[in-house]
Amino acid sequence: MDGSAQLKKLRAALLTWFDRSARDLPWRMVDAAGKRDPYRVWVSEILLQQTQVVRGRIYFEHFVEQFPSVEALAAAPLEDVLKAWEGCGYYARARNLHKAAARMAAEGMPMTYVGWLALPGVGPYTAAAISSLAYGEARAVNDGNVRRVLSRLHAEAQPTAVWVQQQADTLLDPQRPGDWNEALMDLGATVCLPKTPNCPACPLTEQCAAFQSGTPKLYPLPKPAAKVxxxxxxxxxxxxxxxxxxxxxxxxxxxxxxxxxxxxxxxxxxxxxxxxxxxxxxxxxxxxxxxxxxxxxxxxxxxxxxxxxxxxxxxxxxxxxxxxxxxxxxxxxxxxxxxxx
Known part of the structure; x- marks a missing residue:
């Protein structure tokens, strides 16, 4: 099987698994046309930068109930936004949300990766996630879950950020970029776990070099711990x-x-x-x-x-x-x- 056919098979396997096993999360709601609200996508991605999904879900629902639109968020006093964020930590995220909301209320909401990247608090990962999920732009995300899945897929023990992004860009399904990004992240969050990968439940074992090696949990090697x-x-x-x-x-x-x-x-x-x-x-x-x-x-x-x-x-x-x-x-x-x- 040539490389193109292998890539097509891998994409089909993961997306079929995702269509069946995708997590039911509140920021994944779609309208009658099957589109997502970019505001909800943006808030969820900022929230999940430093917060686990279980806690993030609670904070997300509370936050969008209090500030249901970018206009409502922009009009709110910063102190109210910080109060809604209370207990979630990394408060620069809330301050940047408020700053970015003010800009969007005045100038309109971006519709491209480049436009999102120009906003406060939005880095390459977040811009790629929003533009692919809300607008279908072919941008591959690179987070901890993606890093782990691709490290094991290729048996790369020490994947650099550049290497991961290159692999993610190559694998990205251009027809379903948002679904593909979420499929990789869901696989890392629910199956390809750091210490206890559930390989029997994984749709990619046939293509996974780490699984074939017999020691998938050895990939990737742990990052050096930050000094406390x-x-x-x-x-x-x-x-x-x-x-x-x-x-x-x-x-x-x-x-x-x-x-x-x-x-x-x-x-x-x-x-x-x-x-x-x-x-x-x-x-x-x-x-x-x-x-x-x-x-x-x-x-x-x-x-x-x-x-x-x-x-x-x-x-x-x-x-x-x-x-x-x-x-x-x-x-x-x-x-x-x-x-x-």
């Missing part, structure tokens, strides 16, 4: 879990969110700085929480203290999971006590 930096910090709770003094975060990681006043450093160094900065006194240790955040392991010591700063309703502000953990240290019976401080 230990960070120690102190936070101050002035008020209680319902009404407290909050500060708005800056920077790219948590920018726009609110949280307890915080200083990085040890208790011996950070706590005095906090007390002085806020003219606070009588600190009482509530406890310590740990939280992982973008290659950082944070140990946060949380103190209650007395001060005169104006307090806000906590539920009305978007907070990070770290701050929710900190507020969770305050037991219900302790709330009234601290409220009186």
């Amino acid at each position: 930096r230990a960070v120690e910090a102190v936070a101050l709770l002035i008020g209680d879990a319902e009404c407290a003094y909050l500060e708005q975060r800056g920077g790219t990681l948590l920018g726009g969110l609110y949280g307890l006043p915080l200083e990085e450093g040890s208790i011996q160094t950070a706590l005095p700085r906090l007390l002085e900065r806020l003219s606070a006194h009588s600190p009482q240790l509530l406890g310590t929480v740990s939280h992982s955040m973008t290659h950082r392991q944070i140990t946060l010591h949380v103190y209650a203290a007395q001060a005169s700063q104006e307090r806000q309703q906590v539920a009305q502000r978007p907070l990070s999971r770290l701050d929710h953990k900190a507020l969770g240290l305050l037991p219900p019976q302790g709330a009234a006590q601290v409220r009186l401080l």
Whole structure:
């Protein structure tokens, strides 16, 4: 069988499997004409950049219910968008969604890979996914699932990003590019799993070099683990879990969110700085929480203290999971006590 016939057979095998086994996901809804809403595709792809499908599904449904269109998202205050994103992490995604929505509301929604790529928060993978799924443009995606499937298909132990993209471009079905992209991703997410590939359920075992080798789970080799930096910090709770003094975060990681006043450093160094900065006194240790955040392991010591700063309703502000953990240290019976401080 020549290469063209082999490629045709591989495409047919995977798409037949996909037509039968595709995951039922809310962002895959189509209209009467069989078309997808580009807005829903875009939101889902941004959400799934750093969030697993199980959690992403919940956040997606909540987000599009609150902001059902790009115009609704553009018109909403950024703080409302961050509140809807609360707990999902990687908040730059929400800020970029809001920026991009404002641009699209003014200029129209892109219809090509190049147009999507020009928007904030949209990289090559996301632009390829949106343009292929919503508009049928022949653009191959390259994510972790695709990388693993193609690595095993060709028994390539150390696939580079360039190599994966080249293979993905070659295999892409130009007649059904969106379905093909999702088929590869679904196969990686449900069958060609990292540690326990379910080869008997795979439609590509006949073409899979790693399966033929007898050791498919050895492909690809693990990527070097990113170094994790230990960070120690102190936070101050002035008020209680319902009404407290909050500060708005800056920077790219948590920018726009609110949280307890915080200083990085040890208790011996950070706590005095906090007390002085806020003219606070009588600190009482509530406890310590740990939280992982973008290659950082944070140990946060949380103190209650007395001060005169104006307090806000906590539920009305978007907070990070770290701050929710900190507020969770305050037991219900302790709330009234601290409220009186």
